[in-house]
Amino acid sequence: MVSLSAALRPDAHVVIVGAGITGLACAHQLLTLRPDVRVTVVETQARVGGLIKTSPFAGFEAVDEAADAFLLRAPAGIDLARAVGLGDQLTSPATGHASVWRNGLHPLPPGLILGVPGKLGPLATTRLLTTRGKLRAALEPLLPRTSTDPDCIGGFMRKRLGNEVQENLIDPLVGSIYAADTDRFSLAAMPQLAELAAGGRSLLLSARRRPKTPPVSAENPVFAAPRNGMGELVAATERAAAALGATILTSTRVDSIDPGTGGCSVHVTTDGTSRSIVADHVVLCSPARHTADIVRESAPDAARMLGAWEHASVVMLALAVPRRSLPRTAVGSGYLVPKPNQRFVTAVSFASQKWAHLGRDDVSLLRVSLGRDGAPQHHHGDDELLSFALADLKLHLGVDLVPSAVRLSRWVESFPQYRPGHFDRVAHLESHLTGRLPHVSLAGASYRGIGVPACIHQGFTVARRLAGAKP
Amino acid sequence: MKRRHAAVHIALAGALFLGTVVFAGVPASATANEAKDTAPTQLDVTSGKKTKLAKGTLANVHIPAIGVTTPLKRGIGDNVLAKGLGLWPGTGKIGQPGNAVIAGHRTSFTRPLYDIHKMKRGDSIFFTTAQGVAEYRVTKSQIVKPNAMWITRPTKASTITLFACHPPHSIAYRWVVFAKLHSMTPHKAVRLSQ
Numbered sequence: 001m002v003s004l005s006a007a008l009r010p011d012a013h014v015v016i017v018g019a020g021i022t023g024l025a026c027a028h029q030l031l032t033l034r035p036d037v038r039v040t041v042v043e044t045q046a047r048v049g050g051l052i053k054t055s056p057f058a059g060f061e062a063v064d065e066a067a068d069a070f071l072l073r074a075p076a077g078i079d080l081a082r083a084v085g086l087g088d089q090l091t092s093p094a095t096g097h098a099s100v101w102r103n104g105l106h107p108l109p110p111g112l113i114l115g116v117p118g119k120l121g122p123l124a125t126t127r128l129l130t131t132r133g134k135l136r137a138a139l140e141p142l143l144p145r146t147s148t149d150p151d152c153i154g155g156f157m158r159k160r161l162g163n164e165v166q167e168n169l170i171d172p173l174v175g176s177i178y179a180a181d182t183d184r185f186s187l188a189a190m191p192q193l194a195e196l197a198a199g200g201r202s203l204l205l206s207a208r209r210r211p212k213t214p215p216v217s218a219e220n221p222v223f224a225a226p227r228n229g230m231g232e233l234v235a236a237t238e239r240a241a242a243a244l245g246a247t248i249l250t251s252t253r254v255d256s257i258d259p260g261t262g263g264c265s266v267h268v269t270t271d272g273t274s275r276s277i278v279a280d281h282v283v284l285c286s287p288a289r290h291t292a293d294i295v296r297e298s299a300p301d302a303a304r305m306l307g308a309w310e311h312a313s314v315v316m317l318a319l320a321v322p323r324r325s326l327p328r329t330a331v332g333s334g335y336l337v338p339k340p341n342q343r344f345v346t347a348v349s350f351a352s353q354k355w356a357h358l359g360r361d362d363v364s365l366l367r368v369s370l371g372r373d374g375a376p377q378h379h380h381g382d383d384e385l386l387s388f389a390l391a392d393l394k395l396h397l398g399v400d401l402v403p404s405a406v407r408l409s410r411w412v413e414s415f416p417q418y419r420p421g422h423f424d425r426v427a428h429l430e431s432h433l434t435g436r437l438p439h440v441s442l443a444g445a446s447y448r449g450i451g452v453p454a455c456i457h458q459g460f461t462v463a464r465r466l467a468g469a470k471p
Numbered sequence: 472m473k474r475r476h477a478a479v480h481i482a483l484a485g486a487l488f489l490g491t492v493v494f495a496g497v498p499a500s501a502t503a504n505e506a507k508d509t510a511p512t513q514l515d516v517t518s519g520k521k522t523k524l525a526k527g528t529l530a531n532v533h534i535p536a537i538g539v540t541t542p543l544k545r546g547i548g549d550n551v552l553a554k555g556l557g558l559w560p561g562t563g564k565i566g567q568p569g570n571a572v573i574a575g576h577r578t579s580f581t582r583p584l585y586d587i588h589k590m591k592r593g594d595s596i597f598f599t600t601a602q603g604v605a606e607y608r609v610t611k612s613q614i615v616k617p618n619a620m621w622i623t624r625p626t627k628a629s630t631i632t633l634f635a636c637h638p639p640h641s642i643a644y645r646w647v648v649f650a651k652l653h654s655m656t657p658h659k660a661v662r663l664s665q
Contacts, residue, residue, distance in 0.1 A: 343535035343595065380599075381522025383658035387604030388533070390656060391595060400654075 007468025010036050012280035014466065015266050017254050017294065019043035020050025021452055022444040023285035024237040025080050026459030031244035032083070033467035039246040040277065042268055044253045044290070048238050051414055051445070052452070054231025058320035058405035060358060062229035063351070063365065065316055065409040069093065069223035069230070070452040076460055077453035078224065081233060084240040089232070092221030094356045097332035100128055100172055101396045102341055105329050108169075114192050115170030116161070118207040133164030141202040148197050151420040153190060154183030160203050172336035176347045178450050179312040179372040179415040181339070189418040189449075227357055230452070254294050257282055257437060264439050281439045283462050287311075288416060288446040299436035305429045309446055311413040312373035314346075317389050318407040323352070323364040327397050334367075335396070344370050344377055344385075345392040363404060368393070373417050378410045416446040423448070441466075522599060522658060529600065530565050532556055536594040537586035543573065543598065553580045556633075562623055563630070565598045566605040566655055570626040577635040577646070584635035587646050588612075596631070596650050603657035607631055607650035614644050622647050 008014065014030060016023045019041045027039045047053075057063040069092075070077035081090060099105040109126040111119030117137065124134060139162075146159045153174060157166040171182045174190060188194050199206035226232035242248060252270040263280045284291045292306035334349035351365040352358045358365050368389050371377035377385065386406060393401050419425075426447050433440060443458035524531060528542040532555070541555040543565070551557040556575040563569030575584040596607040607630075614637055615622060622632050622645075629652035637646035 381658075383522045383656075384531075384599050384604055387599075387606075387656040388597065391597070391604075391606050391654065394654070395595075 008037055008280055008466050013038045014281045015277055015279040016041045016283045016285060018285035019048035019248060021052055021234060022455040022459040024241055025456040026283055026463045027246045028237055028241040029460045029463035030467055031246055033469050041246055041248045042252050042254050043250045046251045049234040052230045052234050054229030057318050057407050063318055064229045067230055067452055069225040072224050074453035076457035080456045084236040086226050086236050089226050090224045091227050092224050093333055093354045095333050099332060099335040101335050101337050105335055113207055115173040116196055116203055116207050128168050129164050133162060136162035137165045140204045145201045148187055151187050153185050153187045156187055167340055168338045172338045176336050179314045181373045186418040186420050186422040189422050257294055257298050259298055259437050281466060283441045283443060285444045299433050302429055302432040310417045312415040312417055313371055313376045313378045313412045315370040315378050315385055316409045317368040319366040319403040320363045320405040321401045321403050325399060325401055326364055327399050330397055343392055344388040346372050378412050382408055524601060529558060530598040533597040537589050539583050541583040547574045552576055556583055565600055568629050571631045572623045573631055573633045575635050578639050587635045590648050603655055605655045606653045608653040609648055609650045612648050615647055617645055
């Protein structure tokens with residue numbers, strides 16, 4: 001997002017590549033701040049939304065195929081929802097209680113901060129850790145300072161809190177968010193954990209010192225989502241951006257960008273016909289792989305770096321099962337499977353229990369995630385994936401589930417993986433890019449945060465800088 | 472994986488089908504018709520994928536406990552075992568009553584059974600055949616001498632006997648894992664949405 005260029009001149013033309021949530025949020029914000037500017041959003045696929053998708057399923061009007069909520073802690077998500085008129089249509093999970101499956105479902109002890117125990121009381125009684133593991137974790141305040149270098153969650157947490165806390169609490173909680181292997185994931189990229197690590201010598205003491213956050217409740221939720229699914233956030237942002245004058249070109253591929261004086265020309269292809277669009281500024285919100293192709297000729301060093309970005313693939317399976325077939329142990333919003341116990345399924349969400357609007361008397365909705373960084377599952381056939389998921393559910397819940405409807409969504413190469421030192425690499429990448437293409441900015445899940453609010457925030461930041469507003 | 476040949480695949484599927492694989496729960500004929508009627512509109516949302524077996528492969532084998540994904544072919548000769556697991560001809564068939572005896576290398580070639588000693592009672596072994604997915608669960612492990620032919624004995628129940636050399640890099644003994652059929656899910660056993 002570093003760019004040498006200052007704010008846009010009046011009536012400038014901005015091309016945004018990628019109509020995912022990042023690109024649409026950027027377009028909306030830019031047009032809100034600078035109604036004089038022309039904005040064109042170019043999207044390769046026929047639909048907008050990128051990695052957010054909602055569709056009808058099993059008689060429900062809207063069930064998410066990917067992310068089903070966004071975090072409220074980072075304000076960008078709720079800011080966008082309000083700005084595009086969804087402020088009064090948001091809902092939050094009915095329950096925040098989750099479990100971990102470790103040869104049985106065990107509720108997560110309360111007071112965890114992304115897996116780091118903030119309270120020792122509940123930790124002492126949990127059956128997720130052995131006595132040895134608990135004693136090892138309790139030793140943490142006595143240990144000397146651990147360097148946060150190399151920048152890796154797993155390495156740091158294993159040294160501070162021991163292998164058991166890392167494998168059974170931190171890795172499932174943090175890893176399941178980004179389909180990540182936290183033993184290969186940047187610590188700095190999880191701001192809450194990085195803050196704790198920087199807060200002092202001991203993590204446990206830092207966690208205890210944190211200002212008391214009120215307990216999660218209906219008045220104080222952690223997550224929110226539009227009642228019609230996350231797709232509604234995309235649709236509303238698209239509508240709002242279009243109402244402000246944005247042109248959205250779908251099924252149009254960006255082939256390359258040529259630098260010019262005071263701007264760039266963007267070469268696009270629609271239905272086999274190529275043309276060029278002259279732009280004062282280009283914002284690349286496309287996936288890293290696609291972005292690499294676009295800048296391959298104009299900024300080869302940046303393209304090489306982007307091409308080396310690693311991504312994890314996941315499969316999301318939606319199942320509608322008879323409500324009565326779920327065992328009594330299936331309570332709360334869902335459960336996570338720690339890596340040592342993983343076979344195919346990494347997490348299961350009891351969607352009908354998590355979301356009041358997805359509750360029904362006859363059927364219960366399950367959203368099952370398979371595959372993660374280092375353990376892809378998307379290459380299996382559809383039937384195989386379904387059989388594997390049902391076998392895992394049998395193992396976890398002890399019942400044979402017979403779904404009345406199944407929906408399978410493959411998200412191949414969808415989750416960028418922030419390896420140790422990621423932010424240094426992003427800075428390096430941007431210096432390569434702006435050296436060659438001064439009128440190009442980057443935003444999106446590949447750079448400064450993977451979650452939905454982080455993507456929106458990046459879109460906003462670029463828009464504000466281009467508009468000449470204070471960041 | 473090598474290129475898959477559709478014709479061979481279909482022929483193989485037919486051959487296996489005649490070989491009678493009985494799936495628990497859903498009648499095979501019903502599911503075959505149903506799969507056609509309920510054309511998968513919801514399934515294949517991003518990039519639907521049929522379950523395919525490579526040419527000459529009886530099943531794809533997945534053993535999550537030791538991270539193994541490998542083909543199962545017919546025969547226990549060098550050319551078969553160099554590429555994955557081999558089914559001892561004349562012993563049982565996957566998913567049917569009887570004892571299917573399966574061999575694999577421990578330390579050489581693709582060494583699919585390198586970690587066979589880490590398999591515990593209750594661990595799953597999945598076989599994806601042309602008809603469905605059969606899940607076996609490990610019942611016990613044992614070390615035997617190479618002349619212990621009793622491990623190939625037929626059984627009334629559907630079982631498999633998986634063996635490899637032991638200790639690693641030696642052929643003095645064999646590490647044997649016994650497993651029993653736990654469940655079978657025919658392909659398209661479940662109605663796809665809409």
